[in-house]
Amino acid sequence: MENKELVANALSKALDNELSVEDILPKIERPKDSKMGDLAFPTFILAKKFRKAPQQIAADVVEKIDQSSFDHVEAAGPYVNFFLDKSNFSEDVLSAVLEQKENYGQNEDGKGGNVTIDMSSPNIAKPISMGHLRSTVIGNSVAEILRKNGYNPIKDNHLGDWGTQFGKLITAYLMWGNEEDVKKDPINNLVKYYVKFHKIDKEQPELDDVARDWFRKLENGDEQATKLWKWFREVSLEAFGEIYDKLGITFDTYNGEAFYNDKLQDVVDSLQEKGLLSKSQGATIVDLQKYDLNPALILKSDGASLYITRDIATAIYRDKTYHPAMNLYVVGSEQTYYFKQLKAVLMEMGVPSAKNLHHIPFGLITVNGKKLSTRSGRIILLDEVLNESIAIAKKQIAEKNPDLPNKEEVAKEVGVGAIVFGDLKNEKINNIDFNLEDQLRFEGETGPYVQYARARAESILRKAGDIDFSNVDKKLNDAESWNVIKLLNDFPARVKMACDEFEPSVIAKYSLRLAKSFNKYYAHTKILDDDDQRDARLALVKSVSIVLKESLRLLGVKAPDEM
Ligand code: ARG
Missing domain, CATH: 1.10.730.10 (Isoleucyl-tRNA Synthetase; Domain 1)
Known part of the structure; x- marks a missing residue:
């Protein structure tokens, strides 16, 4: 018998079955200080019922209780403290671990329910950052913890593989790019073009128009634009893959933002049907005043979709495909407000899993005091950090x-x-x-x-x-x-x-x-x-x-x- 049950049984008998074992079980506490016993039962919850001071109830219980299964039982103020029989306890615990082996601790609370976990999700053509590392390792651990609790986790890498930045990247590549360089060291070179674009477009704002044009072409399936985009995506994924391999982390799906392109019209139509859309300065929005949140911008005035448009499509897709018991997003705390908006829009749309959408935020990470940023050029590459760590470990060993x-x-x-x-x-x-x-x-x-x-x-x-x-x-x-x-x-x-x-x-x-x-x-x-x-x-x-x-x-x- 489990120790808590042992205690609950003995208590129930000592209380002349006034409380059942089931009533008692959730009330049993684990004292912080082992001087107060291994398990304890607070008696003040019985004071009203028995019309007695809790201290008196505790003393009476100790008087009556069958102590034979315990080392001893003590009253301490309004508590009955149980000191377990060490020999029996040790036999029980060690037998349980050795019989169940790595299954020890497994429970079925999750009843096999699917849980989608949005994790890692780096952006194509940019280095995977320490923030993405946090998302990757936290997401992976949360997935294993969920599995241990009887859930079925589905790890989805929501790659940032769509958006106006690809118009900029294509523009930059066509101006300064070199195929051989990209093949040799894809991420570093693509970032170089991107950084250069940002430097130069301050003086030549017309470059932004060129970039916008390229993104529009990409959206319309233009052959050259699509080919470049696919290539950037492929080489980036190869580079990310090396890091995932090093971490020993895998994903069930890599459904990046682009995966939802053909599902965006349905989102807009559905929002329209439900009467949730309105216009504001040419843009299309969902008003979220009811939630005390700023409006969610669904389409820009030129009709282009946004990050949130794709996330709404993503959540609906997950809902229909997996009927998830929970839909989790392991993303830095700087996006907390954003996920409130996302959840609010999905609630308004009546998406069933919306109420079980949880943002799992995390804080910033710096390495030896240095921050990470892509645009400033002071980049700490995750790969370098991992390699350095392995080198130090090698020396120690x-x-x-x-x-x-x-x-x-x-x-x-x-x-x-x-x-x-x-x-x-x-x-x-x-x-x-x-x-x-x-x-x-x-x-x-x-x-x-x-x-x-x-x-x-x-x-x-x-x-x-x-x-x-x-x-x-x-x-x-x-x-x-x-x-x-x-x-x-x-x-x-x-x-x-x-x-x-x-x-x-x-x-x-x-x-x-x-x-x-x-x-x-x-x-x-x-x-x-x-x-x-x-x-x-x-x-x-x-x-x-x-x-x-x-x-x-x-x-x-x-x-x-x-x-
Ligand atoms: N790619 C984004 C970034 O690097 C994170 C995406 C998080 N997931 C999501 N479904 N919005 O900031």
């Missing part, structure tokens, strides 16, 4: 473990893992400044620290040899193992919490706590000593390894067996 056979692979897992973990350990909304050296330390709140704790567990298990844990008595009751076991027991609840809050940092912080308590255990305990608790200790080590690896997997971080 060469010093720490020179005989490691697969150094290259491990350096990649540690270097990339450090960046991903360094991002995800922060609550999403916080701005973060990244110091690569810090994130790569083997001590402190880092990915490598967690990876290293797990590799240490694996190394102990290798030394111990093969053990069939199903027949092992897993009763441990010393203080150090107790902390580890309580944390292991906490994992399923953390998985739920991370899901409810769309917050990977819940898992990252949890993994740091578990790694830390395991390291303490390791320092204080002679795990491999040949006494009658040896296999029980190894069961704990194996359980820690399983849960640390699974936590890292939920974050999108690899767990090397040796490092």
Whole structure:
């Protein structure tokens, strides 16, 4: 029986079934301070019913309750505090982890419902930025967390592959472009043309007209314009793909903005039919006063569609294709207002999944204090950051473990893992400044620290040899193992919490706590000593390894067996 149920059962009996087990279960708390027990029940909720002071109720309950399944039960003010029987608890928790392995913590709350996750979504012909990195790694982790909670995530890369900027890019390429250069280093060269265009069009504003013409041609399917656009898209995707490969992240669909071009007229027609459109200074808008928001601009005065027009089409397409239980957008917090407008328009249109549209915002990221921007030219390329991180990891491994056979692979897992973990350990909304050296330390709140704790567990298990844990008595009751076991027991609840809050940092912080308590255990305990608790200790080590690896997997971080 689960501990909460054990407690609820005992309480219900002690209260002469005045409260049912189901009534009691949600009221049981987990005290922050373990001096207050492992689980606690507040009695003030019964004061009215029993017409007694809560302190008195707590004392009476302790008097009556059957304590045989617990270490002991205490009254403390208006609380009944339960101290679990360590041996039984340890047996339960370790058995659960070792039986369920990587499925430990899995629940079916999501009932298989589809969840669309709009993530990464970089812009074609521009470098993928650290902001897009955040969207990619947060989105990927949220997807895995959702899957662990019984949902079916659908990761969609909503590429910025349409818009007037392509008119500018085509214009710039035709003036200064060179095919060979683009083939060699696509993103850098395309950005160069784009930056040059922006410099020059200040003095030659007529260039803007040329660019507008090119975009119109592109919209009308002009052969030359389409060919260039396709090419820019293709080479950009190849460059992005290298980074996704390095991160080990895949997508289910790459339906960029352009994918919705043939669906925009339907959007406009439908808005029209529903009487939601009005004109303002020649432009076509949806009034959102009712939501206390500025109007959403649907068509410019020249009839051109906008970012939001394509996003409305996207949301409707997702709604019809997947009937999503939730439609999520992992996009920086600078677009918060925009997503409020988008949601409001979809609500007005009566799109069923609109009420379950959530923007998952996140803060800015800087690297060693430097900001990222495309136009100013001071660009920090994500690829460079990843490569540098891998290089530092390689150096560290060469010093720490020179005989490691697969150094290259491990350096990649540690270097990339450090960046991903360094991002995800922060609550999403916080701005973060990244110091690569810090994130790569083997001590402190880092990915490598967690990876290293797990590799240490694996190394102990290798030394111990093969053990069939199903027949092992897993009763441990010393203080150090107790902390580890309580944390292991906490994992399923953390998985739920991370899901409810769309917050990977819940898992990252949890993994740091578990790694830390395991390291303490390791320092204080002679795990491999040949006494009658040896296999029980190894069961704990194996359980820690399983849960640390699974936590890292939920974050999108690899767990090397040796490092
Ligand atoms: N491409 C956009 C940018 O880089 C992000 C797109 C986010 N997704 C969306 N459906 N609007 O800012």
